Amino acid sequence: MRPVRLSRRALLKGSLAIGAGLTIGFELPVARPRRAMAQTPGVFTPNQWLSIDRDGLVTITNSVPEMGQGSMTTTTIIIADELDADWKHIRVNQAPADPKVYANPVTGSQSYGGSRGVRDHIEMWRKSAAAAREMLMQAAANEWGVSVDQVETEPGVVVHRATGRRLTYGQLVDRAQALPVPQNPKLKTPDKFRYIGKNLHRLDTPEKVTGRGIYGMDVQVPGMLVGLIARPPVVSGAKVKSFDATAAKAVPGVKHVVQVTSGVAVVADRFSAALAGRRALQVSWDLGPLAQLSSEEISREYATLAKQPGQVARHDGDAEKALGAGGRTLEAVYEVPYLEHACMEVMNATAHVLPDSCVVWAPTQNPGGTQATAARITGLPANKVTVNTTLLGGGFGRRGEVDFIVDAVETAKAVGVPVKLMWTREDDMQHGFYRPATYNVFRGALDGNGTPAAWFHRIVGPGILIQKGRAAANSVDPAAVTIARELPYDVPNMQVEWVNKDVGVPVGFWRSVGASQNAFVTESFIDELAHLAGKDPFEYRRALLGKSPRHKAVLEMVAARANWGAPVPAGHGRGIACAFSYGSYAAHVVEASVDAEGRVRVHRIVCVIDCGLAVNPDQVKAQMEGGAVYGLTAALYGQITIANGGVQQSNFDSYPMLRINEMPTVEAHILDSGEAPGGLGEPGVPPVAPALCNAIFALTGKRIRRLPIRPEELKRA
Amino acid sequence: MINLVVNGKPQRVDVSPDQPLLWVIREDLRLTGTKYGCGIALCGACTVHLDGAPIRSCVTPVSAAAGKRVTTIEGLSPQGTHPVQRAWMEVDAPQCGFCQSGQIMSAAALLARKASPTDADIDAAMVGNICRCGTYQRIRAAIHRAAALNKGGAR
Numbered sequence: 001m002r003p004v005r006l007s008r009r010a011l012l013k014g015s016l017a018i019g020a021g022l023t024i025g026f027e028l029p030v031a032r033p034r035r036a037m038a039q040t041p042g043v044f045t046p047n048q049w050l051s052i053d054r055d056g057l058v059t060i061t062n063s064v065p066e067m068g069q070g071s072m073t074t075t076t077i078i079i080a081d082e083l084d085a086d087w088k089h090i091r092v093n094q095a096p097a098d099p100k101v102y103a104n105p106v107t108g109s110q111s112y113g114g115s116r117g118v119r120d121h122i123e124m125w126r127k128s129a130a131a132a133r134e135m136l137m138q139a140a141a142n143e144w145g146v147s148v149d150q151v152e153t154e155p156g157v158v159v160h161r162a163t164g165r166r167l168t169y170g171q172l173v174d175r176a177q178a179l180p181v182p183q184n185p186k187l188k189t190p191d192k193f194r195y196i197g198k199n200l201h202r203l204d205t206p207e208k209v210t211g212r213g214i215y216g217m218d219v220q221v222p223g224m225l226v227g228l229i230a231r232p233p234v235v236s237g238a239k240v241k242s243f244d245a246t247a248a249k250a251v252p253g254v255k256h257v258v259q260v261t262s263g264v265a266v267v268a269d270r271f272s273a274a275l276a277g278r279r280a281l282q283v284s285w286d287l288g289p290l291a292q293l294s295s296e297e298i299s300r301e302y303a304t305l306a307k308q309p310g311q312v313a314r315h316d317g318d319a320e321k322a323l324g325a326g327g328r329t330l331e332a333v334y335e336v337p338y339l340e341h342a343c344m345e346v347m348n349a350t351a352h353v354l355p356d357s358c359v360v361w362a363p364t365q366n367p368g369g370t371q372a373t374a375a376r377i378t379g380l381p382a383n384k385v386t387v388n389t390t391l392l393g394g395g396f397g398r399r400g401e402v403d404f405i406v407d408a409v410e411t412a413k414a415v416g417v418p419v420k421l422m423w424t425r426e427d428d429m430q431h432g433f434y435r436p437a438t439y440n441v442f443r444g445a446l447d448g449n450g451t452p453a454a455w456f457h458r459i460v461g462p463g464i465l466i467q468k469g470r471a472a473a474n475s476v477d478p479a480a481v482t483i484a485r486e487l488p489y490d491v492p493n494m495q496v497e498w499v500n501k502d503v504g505v506p507v508g509f510w511r512s513v514g515a516s517q518n519a520f521v522t523e524s525f526i527d528e529l530a531h532l533a534g535k536d537p538f539e540y541r542r543a544l545l546g547k548s549p550r551h552k553a554v555l556e557m558v559a560a561r562a563n564w565g566a567p568v569p570a571g572h573g574r575g576i577a578c579a580f581s582y583g584s585y586a587a588h589v590v591e592a593s594v595d596a597e598g599r600v601r602v603h604r605i606v607c608v609i610d611c612g613l614a615v616n617p618d619q620v621k622a623q624m625e626g627g628a629v630y631g632l633t634a635a636l637y638g639q640i641t642i643a644n645g646g647v648q649q650s651n652f653d654s655y656p657m658l659r660i661n662e663m664p665t666v667e668a669h670i671l672d673s674g675e676a677p678g679g680l681g682e683p684g685v686p687p688v689a690p691a692l693c694n695a696i697f698a699l700t701g702k703r704i705r706r707l708p709i710r711p712e713e714l715k716r717a
Numbered sequence: 718m719i720n721l722v723v724n725g726k727p728q729r730v731d732v733s734p735d736q737p738l739l740w741v742i743r744e745d746l747r748l749t750g751t752k753y754g755c756g757i758a759l760c761g762a763c764t765v766h767l768d769g770a771p772i773r774s775c776v777t778p779v780s781a782a783a784g785k786r787v788t789t790i791e792g793l794s795p796q797g798t799h800p801v802q803r804a805w806m807e808v809d810a811p812q813c814g815f816c817q818s819g820q821i822m823s824a825a826a827l828l829a830r831k832a833s834p835t836d837a838d839i840d841a842a843m844v845g846n847i848c849r850c851g852t853y854q855r856i857r858a859a860i861h862r863a864a865a866l867n868k869g870g871a872r
Contacts, residue, residue, distance in 0.1 A: 069812070214749070345752070393816075625854055
């Protein structure tokens with residue numbers, strides 16, 4: 001048996017009064033209640049994260065959206081373990097938007113990215129559950145007239161050791177509710193963990209193998225219409241000059257045609273009617289400043305700017321001097337393209353706007369931002385905006401944006417009835433927030449032993465945080481220089497510079513963000529230096545990692561597990577790379593071959609992750625498997641190009657995904673460092689592309705300095 | 718009016734004959750387990766069975782299903798205990814899960830045709846189903862496991 005999931009279908013079918021099926025009083029500001037929260041009689045509710053009813057059913061509220069990373073299960077494991085709950089007697093539901101109650105305690109917001117689910121919340125959740133457990137123990141001790149240190153818990157039960165007396169959590173609900181909430185509960189020592197560190201099944205698998213799970217696009221609201229927006233042919237900056245809705249309104253089923261910020265919405269009684277109406281709609285666009293933009297122009301501008309100094313992100317010693325000291329030197333240029341997230345579920349949201357309230361149903365990583373956005377558009381106070389976070393059909397950073405929320409709320413406000421605002425795949429691919437394209441100049445110098453004496457790296461590209469107004473315009477955007485600035489290798493003279501060039505293409509957080517391209521370029525260039533020095537790429541890195549023992553440990557372990565020193569199968573090449581991102585250390589060894597046509601086949605990936613405490617090891621491995629596919633897809637196929645200001649790719653034919661017939665064996669290993677938890681959604685991505693390209697070099701002698709990998713460049717003459 | 722048999726139940730839908738079967742399933746019959754992913758038969762998220770054969774419902778006009786048996790993920794088994802579903806649960810194949818209805822329908826059709834598929838059979842039958850979360854390794858393992866379960870296989 002698995003714990004049950006509170007059915008969302010029931011919740012979604014109801015009226016506007018829907019919360020998210022909460023059993024707790026989420027309107028109370030409850031940073032640290034002195035006494036258990038006000039709630040339904042017969043329910044013990046020590047805080048916003050859990051409640052227990054008289055039947056002993058534990059309800060856990062998960063604040064981190066479930067986008068595939070397994071948050072629903074991981075949150076539950078952490079709370080259930082510290083509570084000593086019976087795993088078979090738990091249900092979990094998704095928190096509503098209410099940042100005062102549910103915000104991530106580290107970021108202070110109810111927006112989830114950066115692989116922060118476990119690492120930012122675990123301490124708070126454990127304390128919350130430990131407090132509840134202490135209250136249940138105290139309630140039982142009071143009942144038996146014994147001291148609380150004579151009682152202990154088994155899953156769902158308080159036990160008096162000396163007499164064998166037992167009271168279930170359900171029997172203690174009313175007594176526990178009357179007790180003060182302990183402010184400094186004692187946490188379990190790791191040897192007492194009952195669920196953490198075990199391989200537990202995901203709670204969401206049953207609903208995901210039966211079609212019962214409700215994603216954003218599955219939401220059904222009585223009286224709902226379906227909208228699609230006619231969007232401009234350019235990626236950003238266009239405005240509607242005028243539109244003629246006559247033909248669109250003549251399409252059977254089309255009910256409304258309204259202008260919104262991102263274009264013109266066609267609202268119909270079904271998807272196909274909205275699509276036909278959109279096709280019939282005549283829109284005249286002011287294409288704006290990007291109308292002439294092309295990828296070729298962007299590359300040329302980047303190359304020109306790369307000749308000029310940038311802002312200094314890191315400066316150790318004197319790289320210029322060391323480069324001119326007469327040792328062996330190497331110069332290289334690396335380029336990476338824009339990438340789109342391509343969540344399997346296209347962007348969408350459903351909204352109903354009434355004069356005094358608004359309800360949004362959305363597959364969002366950003367419930368707090370969704371609420372704030374809807375409040376801004378409707379003019380309602382935030383507490384009149386209810387946000388129901390559905391399952392997410394992929395997130396990868398795309399769903400932290402609120403553009404699709406704006407679409408839905410503006411359209412629903414304009415037409416007065418509930419609207420499910422859908423995107424097509426083409427909309428999704430051509431109106432995204434892309435992983436930035438960057439241009440990188442490297443110069444390296446070796447000393448007499450072949451050790452790097454100088455490392456110069458200049459990056460040209462946009463700053464995601466700066467574009468979004470979340471970092472000062474003249475600052476060094478951390479997302480642009482991450483990994484590059486923190487290069488872990490011992491190099492006495494190091495210069496890392498960044499030239500901020502934002503051409504206006506909307507950029508965003510793409511699974512592992514700056515680490516995705518900066519690990520590729522730095523882990524490729526260190527490999528170049530190793531080969532220049534005539535040294536083994538693994539041993540070369542290892543010797544330079546004296547100041548970063550956790551990098552070194554994952555690298556050594558992956559080399560051992562991949563049998564690094566042993567001969568590679570005939571016709572295969574083997575490459576290695578490592579990277580720290582989002583709190584975790586990862587190292588990968590990739591084995592690949594290249595056929596006569598230059599097509600790359602990846603056979604095997606061995607990876608090691610040091611994520612500190614691994615809450616659910618099987619799902620840690622699942623994230624590494626998934627990260628490998630995400631990284632390979634980008635390395636082999638991923639590129640978004642711009643022509644006439646528009647994205648040239650439109651669907652999975654022009655933006656291909658890795659498929660099952662190309663799937664290598666992925667062997668994921670966990671290095672148990674005993675450290676605090678790190679992230680997992682992202683750290684499995686960055687080392688993949690460089691390890692693959694290093695393997696291709698080992699096999700062919702051809703260095704991939706421009707992604708994606710182009711078969712024509714690897715074709716045998 | 719078009720007559721269909723969906724998950725064993727006769728249905729009459731009042732839609733134009735060129736309406737994609739996907740949207741009839743999702744919007745008229747309110748069976749949302751079948752997903753829209755690409756709209757042009759590139760991703761497999763909309764896979765259902767038509768008289769037992771896997772098809773992409775996003776490019777199949779509803780008229781092509783008239784009088785035929787349509788099976789969606791909701792109708793694969795009454796309790797979600799089809800061997801493919803059990804195997805999927807054993808290995809925890811899904812991550813975000815959005816593509817998995819289509820994956821499962823493709824896999825179930827493969828196993829109905831071939832009791833013990835090889836890896837090459839799996840590649841050929843499943844190549845049309847994209848999983849952006851990258852669960853392919855577990856999908857492969859789950860198909861082999863389902864084949865074993867089908868034979869009343871070892872626990």
